[in-house]
Amino acid sequence: MSSPAEAILLRLKTHGPATHAELAAHLGVSRQAVRLQTERLAARGLVATGTVRSGVGRPGARWSLTAEGHAQFPDTHAQLTVELIEAVREEFGVPGLERLIQRREAATAAAYGDALANAEGLEARLERLAEIRTREGYMARWDATGDGAFVLSENHCPICAAAAACQGFCRAELQLFQTLLAPARVERIDHVLQGARRCAYLVTPP
The missing domain is CATH 1.10.10.10 (Winged helix-like DNA-binding domain superfamily/Winged helix DNA-binding domain)
Structure with missing residues (x-):
């Protein structure tokens, strides 16, 4: 802009x-x-x-x-994505949709894991993760809280319509961050689908 x-x-x-x-x-x-x-x-x-x-x-x-x-910040292919989710749910049922989400989660975790492989320390991993998510349209950033913890923020959700249609995507995102940033503790503190302006995660070192 x-x-x-x-x-x-x-x-x-x-x-x-x-x-x-x-x-x-x-x-x-x-x-x-x-x-x-x-x-x-x-x-x-x-x-x-x-x-x-x-x-x-x-x-x-x-x-x-x-x-x-x-809405000036688009939800990528929103209508098509929602239609595909509903088609999968009708054709293969909820278990089939869950398997699809798990497959996507596994592929994303592998790709992100490779990208973060040489990032040493929690701050370096947060920086790399924010860069990746920003490239994917999430407008991500991370900030220190001042008490040793960090907040990873996603100021836009390019798959918001899909997440609203199937909240398994949100669950998978939280699990992905927990895996990538372990042994730090990761918990969601803001959620767009619950009316917040952004999604945000509190990351607490062990």
């Missing part, structure tokens, strides 16, 4: 709600310029504002993406 409006959408997608001041600092432009863009985006139904109180004084406005705003 290159235009100011697109840059705002991307920032809200990858970092969550933000004020005009925060967006202006990130983009290196004036608050007035940001205000103009958010008003235009709001008129298109792509962003909305809420208020949050921080200290004394008037509450500040924080902008976030609406459902239409999130």
